[in-house]
Amino acid sequence: MWDYTDKVNEHFRNPHNAGKVENPDGEGQVGSLACGDALKLMFKLDDEGRISEAKFQTFGCASAIASSSALTDIIIGKTIEEAEKITNKDIVDYLGGLPKQKIHCSVMGREALEAAIYNYRTGKKWDKQVEGEVICHCFSVTDKEIEKAILENDVKTVEDLTDTCKAGGGCGNCLPELQTIIDRVRGEQAVASAEPKVNSITNLQKIHLIEDVIDREVRPALRQDGGDLELVDVDGDTVKVRFRGACSGCVVSAITLKDVVEARLKENVSQDVVVEEVK
Amino acid sequence: MKMVYLDNNATTQIADEVREAILPFLTDLWGNPSSMHTFGGQIKKHVETAREQVAALIGAADPREITFTSCGSESNNLAIRGGAEAMDKPPHVITSKVEHAAVSGPCHYLEDRGFRLTKLDVDEKGRLDVETLRREVKAGKSLTSIMWANNETGMIFPVGLIGEMVHEFGGIFHTDGVQAVGKIPMKISELPIDMLSLSGHKLHAPKGVGALYIRRGTKVKPLVLGGHQERGRRAGTENVPYIVGLGVACDLAAKHMEEETTRVKDMRDRLETGILETCPGARLNGDPKGRLPNTTNISFDYIEGEAILLMLDDKGICASTGSACASGSLEPSHVLRAMQVHGMSVHGSIRFSFSTYNTDEDVDAVLTELPKIVQRLRELSPFV
Numbered sequence: 126m127w128d129y130t131d132k133v134n135e136h137f138r139n140p141h142n143a144g145k146v147e148n149p150d151g152e153g154q155v156g157s158l159a160c161g162d163a164l165k166l167m168f169k170l171d172d173e174g175r176i177s178e179a180k181f182q183t184f185g186c187a188s189a190i191a192s193s194s195a196l197t198d199i200i201i202g203k204t205i206e207e208a209e210k211i212t213n214k215d216i217v218d219y220l221g222g223l224p225k226q227k228i229h230c231s232v233m234g235r236e237a238l239e240a241a242i243y244n245y246r247t248g249k250k251w252d253k254q255v256e257g258e259v260i261c262h263c264f265s266v267t268d269k270e271i272e273k274a275i276l277e278n279d280v281k282t283v284e285d286l287t288d289t290c291k292a293g294g295g296c297g298n299c300l301p302e303l304q305t306i307i308d309r310v311r312g313e314q315a316v317a318s319a320e321p322k323v324n325s326i327t328n329l330q331k332i333h334l335i336e337d338v339i340d341r342e343v344r345p346a347l348r349q350d351g352g353d354l355e356l357v358d359v360d361g362d363t364v365k366v367r368f369r370g371a372c373s374g375c376v377v378s379a380i381t382l383k384d385v386v387e388a389r390l391k392e393n394v395s396q397d398v399v400v401e402e403v404k
Numbered sequence: 405m406k407m408v409y410l411d412n413n414a415t416t417q418i419a420d421e422v423r424e425a426i427l428p429f430l431t432d433l434w435g436n437p438s439s440m441h442t443f444g445g446q447i448k449k450h451v452e453t454a455r456e457q458v459a460a461l462i463g464a465a466d467p468r469e470i471t472f473t474s475c476g477s478e479s480n481n482l483a484i485r486g487g488a489e490a491m492d493k494p495p496h497v498i499t500s501k502v503e504h505a506a507v508s509g510p511c512h513y514l515e516d517r518g519f520r521l522t523k524l525d526v527d528e529k530g531r532l533d534v535e536t537l538r539r540e541v542k543a544g545k546s547l548t549s550i551m552w553a554n555n556e557t558g559m560i561f562p563v564g565l566i567g568e569m570v571h572e573f574g575g576i577f578h579t580d581g582v583q584a585v586g587k588i589p590m591k592i593s594e595l596p597i598d599m600l601s602l603s604g605h606k607l608h609a610p611k612g613v614g615a616l617y618i619r620r621g622t623k624v625k626p627l628v629l630g631g632h633q634e635r636g637r638r639a640g641t642e643n644v645p646y647i648v649g650l651g652v653a654c655d656l657a658a659k660h661m662e663e664e665t666t667r668v669k670d671m672r673d674r675l676e677t678g679i680l681e682t683c684p685g686a687r688l689n690g691d692p693k694g695r696l697p698n699t700t701n702i703s704f705d706y707i708e709g710e711a712i713l714l715m716l717d718d719k720g721i722c723a724s725t726g727s728a729c730a731s732g733s734l735e736p737s738h739v740l741r742a743m744q745v746h747g748m749s750v751h752g753s754i755r756f757s758f759s760t761y762n763t764d765e766d767v768d769a770v771l772t773e774l775p776k777i778v779q780r781l782r783e784l785s786p787f788v
Contacts, residue, residue, distance in 0.1 A: 137711070137714070138715075138718070140784065143783070143784050144783075154786060157747075158706070158747045158748045158751070158787060159747040161708065161727070161728050161729060161734070161736065161751040162708065162729070162751075163786055163787070164786070165786035182784060182785060182786035183784055183785070183786065184706060184707065184708060184784075184785045184786060184787055185708050185711070185729070186708050186709075186710035186711050186727070186729035186730070187710060187711055187714050188729075189708070189729075190711060190784060227729075229734075264734070287734065291734055294733070294734030294735065295734065295735060
């Protein structure tokens with residue numbers, strides 16, 4: 126027995142916008158009978174380019190039907206550019222959550238939207254295999270889709286990946302390859318997030334970070350020798366501090382300033398930090 | 405809303421007679437059947453009566469051939485693992501592709517430990533590939549485990565024929581009879597079957613008790629060690645209340661056997677015919693001949709099983725599905741896949757399974773609600 130939210134139950138039992146749109150501006154179908162679920166999405170735009178009508182037809186379980194219904198609710202009133210930004214997580218959130226093993230139903234919703242927008246723009250039928258190489262042959266999932274699923278849903282394990290986009294849920298032959306893709310994508314993600322570090326944080330966050338480093342890594346060492354230090358100001362990359370206790374007036378305080386305080390801040394905050402002493 | 409329970413192959417309601425028989429053993433009669441004193445010793449008689457009742461239902465020659473276990477799964481594990489390990493040299497393990505996980509699990513366990521494993525196909529009607537079996541049993545002594553009747557489709561396998569083939573080449577034959585016992589008459593003493601598993605909760609006893617028939621002379625290495633109970637085949641103080649319950653349930657099943665093959669079968673047939681006639685895209689899975697009298701498995705083209713099941717549930721109707729979505733896996737039922745059920749209907753299968761507690765009103769309820777549900781889901785489907 127699945128633990129569906131009230132919202133899922135409501136959308137499954139009384140789906141919104143079920144049916145067909147006459148002469149749609151965009152139409153896309155994803156999934157298949159063999160896969161166990163399929164969704165056809167159709168929409169029409171008004172004079173201002175907003176989606177005025179959206180309807181779906183779905184073959185699938187309760188959460189597939191509910192996800193389709195939610196998708197149509199979400200996109201109605203949006204422009205194509207706005208609709209394009211919708212992710213499967215938006216569908217999940219709209220429904221108040223989906224069981225872990227049913228996340229792929231929301232992914233199917235996002236894919237159908239992608240397919241319908243592609244059809245609107247090109248007039249052609251979307252063929253998902255044109256983008257990327259099929260990795261999971263049981264469910265025809267491409268590397269591009271797998272990468273997208275990993276990034277959008279913070280996928281950490283192959284099991285999570287299967288729940289999200291079905292890849293690996295059949296014969297299991299692709300499981301080692303899926304692991305490789307997860308490792309690669311998460312590796313790239315880690316590097317990307319490590320690089321900007323301080324540059325991407327606000328000035329306030331930077332000040333908090335500097336305070337934190339001084340409290341954790343600098344002051345305990347100084348206190349051992351009966352000294353102390355306080356943060357006076359932060360001006361761009363210039364950090365102004367004042368020595369206290371045994372440190373103030375200590376002959377080696379200049380060395381302490383560079384070798385201890387500045388070194389720690391360069392390591393933890395930014396290579397550009399310069400520390401100055403305020404007497 | 406009255407519940408319409410048509411999922412008796414999953415579990416059954418506990419019969420009043422069974423519950424009444426159990427209660428004294430949960431109140432006054434709590435002694436240990438192994439004790440030397442009168443208080444405990446008297447309990448043993450009740451356990452032995454239950455053993456006779458189980459033996460009588462399946463037609464065993466000697467009640468000592470019955471070993472009580474905790475469930476059907478344990479019986480299957482004891483037969484397959486215990487049976488294989490007791491053979492002179494590692495046997496060739498033969499089974500089918502449509503077994504319950506409680507059989508395929510221990511078979512794969514043996515395969516992982518170096519035993520050769522062969523899994524037989526079934527055809528599109530769910531009938532076993534007996535010709536391959538005929539070839540495979542010649543390849544050395546086998547431990548063959550083939551179910552008597554399939555839980556999803558109700559298909560009955562020719563256990564007499566299978567047993568003869570296995571015995572001809574010195575092998576041992578175990579059958580998982582969990583779905584068959586109590587639903588079809590059997591006289592095991594006259595059949596070439598060495599071991600048979602059965603489960604209490606499939607025949608109106610509680611969950612947590614089962615039995616394994618082990619023909620006299622068949623060697624089995626126990627899985628649970630540490631006591632002399634069950635003639636050394638399963639250590640552990642007996643689950644006396646439930647063993648007593650299982651005995652009474654077997655008695656009842658013997659009494660209801662005729663009804664099972666007449667009234668229950670009639671209800672099943674009426675439901676099946678009604679669904680096939682009134683629901684568009686409905687098709688029967690399995691062969692209408694050679695089935696359990698209580699089971700029907702029907703697929704609905706272009707719609708999905710979990711959705712059907714939940715809408716039935718809204719109407720108080722309990723059934724089950726082989727759909728992938730309902731199980732949490734992505735693959736539909738291994739039984740329907742082995743039968744190569746067509747892609748457009750493999751995800752839309754519903755099983756209805758009856759017991760003697762069902763009534764004609766239950767059939768009427770399904771025949772009223774199901775066509776509407778099928779219609780509604782077909783309207784939603786992009787394939788219709």
